[in-house]
Amino acid sequence: MSNEITIREIDTDHLGKLIYCIRGTRVMLDMDLADIYGYSTKDFNRQVKNNIEKFDQDFMFQLTDEEYENLRCKNSTSSWGGRRYNPYAFTEQGIYMLMTVLKGPLATKQSKTLIRIFKQMKDYVIDNQSLLGQREFLQLSLQTTQNTQDLLELRNSLSAVDDKVAEIIDTLGTVVTKSELANVMLDFGSPSIRRGWLILNGQPVESDLAYQQIYSSAKNTILVIDNYIGLKTLVLLKSVSTNIKITIVSDNVGNRLHQTEFDDFIREYPLSISFKRAGGIFHDRYIVIDYNTDNEQIYHCGASSKDGGNKVTTITAVADNAIYHPIIDSIANNQEFQLS
Secondary structure (H helix, E strand, O other), rough: OOOOOOOOOOHHOOOOOOOOOEEEEEEEEHHHHHHHHOOOHHHHHHHOOOHHHHHHOEEEEOOOOHHHHHHHHHHHHHHHOOOOOOOOEEEHHHHHHHHHOOOOHHHHHHHHHHHHHHHHHHHHHHHHHHHHHHHHHHHHHHHHHHHHHHHHHHHHHHHOHHHHHHHHHHHHHOOOOHHHHHHHOOOOOHHHHHOOEEEEOEEEEEEEHHHHHHHHOOOOOEEEEOOOHHHHHHHOOOOOOOEEEEEEEOOOOOOOHHHHHHHHHHOOOOOEEEOOOOOOOOEEEEEEEEOOOOEEEEEEEEOOOOOOOOOOOEEOOOHHHHHHHHHHHOOOOOOOOOOO
C-alpha cells in the first residue's frame, strides 16, 4: 500500500456524495472506496480480484461505457479520467463483503464508520416516514429490508467457514474474521438502548433480522396477532416463500394499513395473506409458526413488528404452546375483514 495515499475521513454528508443510483440500485464506486480504505484504486481492485468468488453480480458489477460517461458528465470532474478500465460499482451487500476481505486495523476502523452511517441512513427513512409518500416509503423499506436479509445470509455463510478460517489464520495475517465482523455489527454502543435492535430469546439481534429469522422458519403457515399493523408489517414478510399461508389477526387500530398499500405490496410480492378480526381480546402481540404441526413455535412479542427496534423490546419463544391453543383455535371463527 502506498504511503502517499491520504486516508479520507468520512461522515454522512461526504458519504452521501459518493453514493450513486445505477441500474436502479444504490452503489459506491471502486475509486471512492479505495480512497476511504487507504488503497490506490489498482491495489484495491487487486484485493477484490484475489477474492472474486465472494463478489456475485448483485454485490459488484462493472459500469458500461455509457454508464461511466453519464456519471462523468454529471460530476464534471477531470479526476475520473485516465483510467484504462471502467469503474466497478459495489452494492451495500458488496461493501459488507469487502469488510471480510480488506486487511488491517484501518480497514476495521473504516468499516465500522461505514456501517454506522448506513445505519443512520436507514433510521432516517424510518424517522421521516410521515414526510414520504406511501409508495416511496414502500420502495425504500423493501430495499433496506433486502439489505439486512442479505447481510444475515452473509453472516451465516461466514459462520459456516469460521472453523476453517481459524485453522489458517496465522498464514493470512490481520484479516477481518467472522468474529471481528460480528463485533463491528454490534459496535453501535449498547444494543439494548440503540435504535434498530431488540432482544430475541435473550440475545441482541438487529430488529429486521430477528423477524426474518422467525418467519423463515415457517414451513406451512404464519399467524401474526397484532392490533397495530402497518406497511412495515408487510415488508418484514416479503421474503417468506409464496407457498406459506399467512394470516394477520388484527383490529388495525388507527387504520394504519390501507388497501392501496397492500395492493402495491402484493403486486411486488404475490404472497398468500389474509386478514381476520382480533375482536378486541388481544393486548399482547404473538407470532405463531406452523400451528398444530411438529414444527409449531409461538413467540410472545413485546411490541408491534411495525415498531420493532424503535424502543427496547423483547421477543421470546413460548415454553408451553398448549396454553395458547384454545385462544388460537377460537380465531378460526373470527370474521375476515377488508382494508379501507
